[in-house]
Amino acid sequence: MPNQTNILVVDDDRTIRDGCSRILSKSGWTILTAENGQKGLDQIQTLQREIDVVLLDLMMPGLSGMEVLEQSLRMVPDLLVIVITGYATVESAVEAMKRGAYDFVPKPFTPDQLRIVVKRALERRSLQKEAEFLRKEREKSLRDIATEKSKIKTIMNSMGDGVLVCDQDGSIVLTNPAANRMLRLSEDDLLGKLLTEAHLPPELADAILKSLKTRESAFTSISQELSLGAAEEVHLRAHTAPVRNDVGEIMGAVTVLQDISYLKEIDKMKSEFVAMVTHELRAPIAAVEQQLTVILNKMAGEVTEKQEQLLSRAKERTKGLLDLIKDLLDLSKIEAGKMVQYKEPLSLQEVIQRVVELMRVEAEHKKIDLQFSASPETPLIHADRNSMEGIFTNLISNAIKYTPEKGKVWVALSEERGFVKASVSDTGIGIEEENLSRIFDKFFRVKTKETRQIIGTGLGLSIVKSIVAAHLGTISVESKAGTGTTFTILLPKESVSQLSE
Amino acid sequence: MAKKILIVDDDPDLVEAVTMILESKKYTVAAAYGGIEGLQKAKSEKPDLIVLDVMMPDKDGYAVCKELKSDPNLGKIPILLLTAVVSKISTTRYTQQMGMETEADDYIDKPVEPEVLVKRIEALLAK
Numbered sequence: 001m002p003n004q005t006n007i008l009v010v011d012d013d014r015t016i017r018d019g020c021s022r023i024l025s026k027s028g029w030t031i032l033t034a035e036n037g038q039k040g041l042d043q044i045q046t047l048q049r050e051i052d053v054v055l056l057d058l059m060m061p062g063l064s065g066m067e068v069l070e071q072s073l074r075m076v077p078d079l080l081v082i083v084i085t086g087y088a089t090v091e092s093a094v095e096a097m098k099r100g101a102y103d104f105v106p107k108p109f110t111p112d113q114l115r116i117v118v119k120r121a122l123e124r125r126s127l128q129k130e131a132e133f134l135r136k137e138r139e140k141s142l143r144d145i146a147t148e149k150s151k152i153k154t155i156m157n158s159m160g161d162g163v164l165v166c167d168q169d170g171s172i173v174l175t176n177p178a179a180n181r182m183l184r185l186s187e188d189d190l191l192g193k194l195l196t197e198a199h200l201p202p203e204l205a206d207a208i209l210k211s212l213k214t215r216e217s218a219f220t221s222i223s224q225e226l227s228l229g230a231a232e233e234v235h236l237r238a239h240t241a242p243v244r245n246d247v248g249e250i251m252g253a254v255t256v257l258q259d260i261s262y263l264k265e266i267d268k269m270k271s272e273f274v275a276m277v278t279h280e281l282r283a284p285i286a287a288v289e290q291q292l293t294v295i296l297n298k299m300a301g302e303v304t305e306k307q308e309q310l311l312s313r314a315k316e317r318t319k320g321l322l323d324l325i326k327d328l329l330d331l332s333k334i335e336a337g338k339m340v341q342y343k344e345p346l347s348l349q350e351v352i353q354r355v356v357e358l359m360r361v362e363a364e365h366k367k368i369d370l371q372f373s374a375s376p377e378t379p380l381i382h383a384d385r386n387s388m389e390g391i392f393t394n395l396i397s398n399a400i401k402y403t404p405e406k407g408k409v410w411v412a413l414s415e416e417r418g419f420v421k422a423s424v425s426d427t428g429i430g431i432e433e434e435n436l437s438r439i440f441d442k443f444f445r446v447k448t449k450e451t452r453q454i455i456g457t458g459l460g461l462s463i464v465k466s467i468v469a470a471h472l473g474t475i476s477v478e479s480k481a482g483t484g485t486t487f488t489i490l491l492p493k494e495s496v497s498q499l500s501e
Numbered sequence: 502m503a504k505k506i507l508i509v510d511d512d513p514d515l516v517e518a519v520t521m522i523l524e525s526k527k528y529t530v531a532a533a534y535g536g537i538e539g540l541q542k543a544k545s546e547k548p549d550l551i552v553l554d555v556m557m558p559d560k561d562g563y564a565v566c567k568e569l570k571s572d573p574n575l576g577k578i579p580i581l582l583l584t585a586v587v588s589k590i591s592t593t594r595y596t597q598q599m600g601m602e603t604e605a606d607d608y609i610d611k612p613v614e615p616e617v618l619v620k621r622i623e624a625l626l627a628k
Contacts, residue, residue: 293613
């Protein structure tokens with residue numbers, strides 16, 4: 001009976017019960033009756049809050065009205081009880097009110113008096129119901145929020161990727177177990193701490209702070225790789241993106257961390273495999289070439305002209321193969337991070353001078369004028385000597401290779417805005433514009449009539465580019481077909497590159 | 502009297518080819534096919550110069566070189582390291598990468614041109 005109004009009349013006097021029923025049912029209310037206190041209590045026990053108002057006679061045989069009042073209020077604390085006082089004694093009415101009755105009506109009463117008192121009680125009851133309804137609603141939505149919270153928490157805790165959330169002040173407000181595990185920090189080390197004091201990898205803290213300061217309203221995210229652990233054995237990839245509110249203000253940042261150690265491991269194995277294979281290939285080819293050399297030098301007896309011709313070509317092929325293997329080895333070493341490990345303060349002028357001297361024989365062979373000029377007191381760079389020798393050998397030997405006889409190759413070295421600038425120029429065949437963008441790609445070679453005779457692996461420039469990048473430098477190329485080519489390398493000065501390391 | 506050269510390399514084809522080059526220049530040649538055998542032959546053959554391969558399975562050229570150079574009787578024999586690892590101009594790359602210093606007297610890449618090999622050997626013997 002959810003929407004009907006129930007009034008319980010507890011009175012031992014049948015005329016009162018019937019009277020009340022008659023009077024009150026006219027107002028559309030449902031009247032329940034009980035002829036003594038115990039039966040009244042039983043009804044209250046059964047129906048509880050479905051009873052809106054109780055009319056209770058105070059003077060009854062057996063259980064007295066006061067006792068019924070007290071027990072019923074114990075069962076339903078806010079039950080609205082109107083006591084009927086038989087002798088119109090104010091004292092008993094006051095006593096009943098003190099004990100929790102809501103109102104009283106003195107006997108004898110007129111139908112109107114009864115209706116007024118009951119109506120007032122019912123108004124009170126409807127306020128009670130309203131309050132109860134609101135309280136239930138609130139409880140329900142709180143429960144929903146709690147469920148939602150625990151749902152999100154469960155999802156976050158089960159994720160394999162790490163999640164780290166910061167507010168706009170750079171305090172860490174949420175992490176999940178995967179993030180704690182990857183960063184090797186406990187939740188206590190992170191939660192509530194500022195990014196700058198939480199012992200995060202500095203690159204990560206910087207990236208998050210940077211994303212909190214993002215100006216552009218477009219979606220931006222920063223992605224970077226981190227290495228952790230004493231031996232840098234843990235590799236993480238971090239994606240950081242700012243979180244914005246409706247008006248585009250940054251409210252915080254969410255960072256997702258992925259453990260990419262196994263990818264790095266596979267990559268390393270690949271490089272090691274390439275290195276192993278190339279070593280194994282190199283030894284037999286070197287032996288074959290050595291044998292060809294001995295025969296060609298007539299150390300194993302006379303050689304006919306035709307045989308010499310064939311063997312010379314065979315030797316050219318083994319040489320090409322050995323060059324390819326050497327380049328592959330260099331490349332796998334760069335990829336394995338072994339090539340550029342010995343950075344030291346280095347005079348590029350000294351390095352280039354040495355390379356130029358070594359290349360002079362090759363240049364003179366083609367009657368090419370090889371020049372080197374350095375502006376005085378060019379600053380030192382912070383670099384690996386062997387790698388630097390490697391890139392200038394590569395560029396200068398390329399320049400000689402692709403420049404016709406009696407041409408010119410010149411190397412220039414100077415300082416430019418915190419960088420050391422080295423350029424290698426030639427008066428060679430040049431590079432067509434459509435090929436310029438691809439010349440640093442692995443295995444790319446320009447295929448033309450002029451280049452067909454030139455042996456190359458297509459790896460040299462890609463190696464040069466990797467080395468320059470590993471030194472935080474840049475390489476660019478300018479070329480005009482038929483006129484010549486200039487490669488320009490910019491490398492940071494010693495102090496600058498060390499600051500950024 | 503002809504100078505004696507000991508060649509140490511685990512690749513018999515390479516040993517044969519280098520032997521032919523050296524014999525054509527009237528050197529006496531002794532051969533060893535591994536690092537350990539190389540050390541033994543260095544003692545028994547008393548060569549004037551050793552041509553030593555780097556990558557050998559039993560004992561590599563650097564280890565052999567180190568032992569020879571620390572031996573009071575053999576320390577003065579010039580050693581020419583023969584390697585497939587060292588690139589054209591940067592002779593020290595491999596040793597740096599291995600974190601090793603070596604006291605070899607010279608390096609040469611294989612395969613070698615006969616005239617280059619002979620020139621280097623002559624230079625070392627003249628010292």
